[in-house]
Amino acid sequence: MELSIKNLSKTYPNGVQALNNVSLTIPQGMFGLLGPNGAGKSTLMRTLATLQEADSGTVTLDGIDVLKDKQSVRERLGYLPQDFGLYPRINAETMLDHIAQMKGVGNKAERKELVASLLNRVNLYKHRKKGLGTYSGGMRQRFGIAQALVGNPSLIIVDEPTAGLDPSERNRFYNLLSELGENTIVILSTHIVEDVNTLCSNMAIICTGEVLMQGTPKEGLAQVNGKIYQKSIDKSELEHYREEYQVISTKLIAGKLSLRVESDTDPGNGFESTPADLEDVYFSFISKKVDPITI
Structure with a gap:
């Protein structure tokens, strides 16, 4: 299983070029996309999630044309955006059941089993009757992963997932993401180097809409050692x-x-x-594109 991105470009109406000829090959497992705020990460993630159009380029997921065959992609996609809304008074069990219905799980008994399984997987089953508005930041993120897993996706995209989490919640989230990466393509978009260092076997660094480096963390370190x-x-x-x-x-x-x-x-x-550490790799590439004091 592989996601192939070739020469992807996107310029917004205000003239900002968010993506400039981006090409990446993303294999099964955890893939870290590192870059500062405004680097183009979220634009790339939304494009891969079929939420916005690219100006040019191609994206294929195991032979599926991501930019043209959006419905086929959505059937295989799990997406946790940087900011996602929750109905605060609805409990997790009810909300996840509703999402499963929208994903095409029509059988009530099957949905009940699926919802229980997902809530157990993200360690929220004992909180299933609580309103989502009472959840902590980490619990919200874990619920976000649960909803992204409905439909057994082959591609999971998570955009800045650990921002605002305390250390214990971050560790729980790390463990969950690592487990997911064993059988699927998981793209982790972040500006937190530690996230990539902890989780990802492959990575890329993006800045001002351009890919500056792609490879393993070890290969990145070799360039600055x-x-x-x-x-x-x-x-x-x-x-x-x-x-x-x-x-x-x-x-x-x-x-x-x-x-x-x-x-x-x-x-x-x-x-x-x-x-040298991975943070040095990150800053080495980024500082050649932007003032390091502003990163």
Whole structure:
């Protein structure tokens, strides 16, 4: 099973080019799509979910033309958008039953069994009679996954799923997504590097509508290993260092600015070589397209 995206482009009426010749090959498993806000991730996700049109390009899912045969795609799709509405007074069991009806599960006994199975899978069965408006952020996201799983989809798209979750809820969500990725294509769109590092065997980095990198996290790390250097400086010195070095990220620690730069050779001047991580990979690519201070 494979999702193939070739030369996909989209420009909005206001002139913003959200996607610029995007090409990606996404195999079965967890695929992380990393990029800052406004990178084009949500536009790509909505296009794959058949919710908006592309200007040009092709997308195929196991031989299905995603851009033309929308109904066939929707029958195989589970989608959890960044923001999704819930009827606050309806309980989870009733809402999921209604969604299953809309997905074509007509037999009442079959729906009851399906709803119970899905709620158990996302650890919400004991909360099935509670109104959705009483759910925590993590519970809402888990319900969102349950509704996305109705119909046994072969493609699941989740857009910024862990934003706003506390650490324990995030870990529960990680475990659930990892389980889903064993048998389906799961596309995780996020700007949180940790999400991709924890979950995904394949990834891509997108910025200003362009794919900057695609491969495994290990392949990404290989491109920056031995090139990352760190130094603590005063905040007032930042502009000087930005003029002299390729600064990829900064972090304020105890009043001092921890500076990370990328260099093919030892930059000297008090910089120390430091092991690269996936965040360095992300910032290395992104900083070549936009000002790293604005990321």
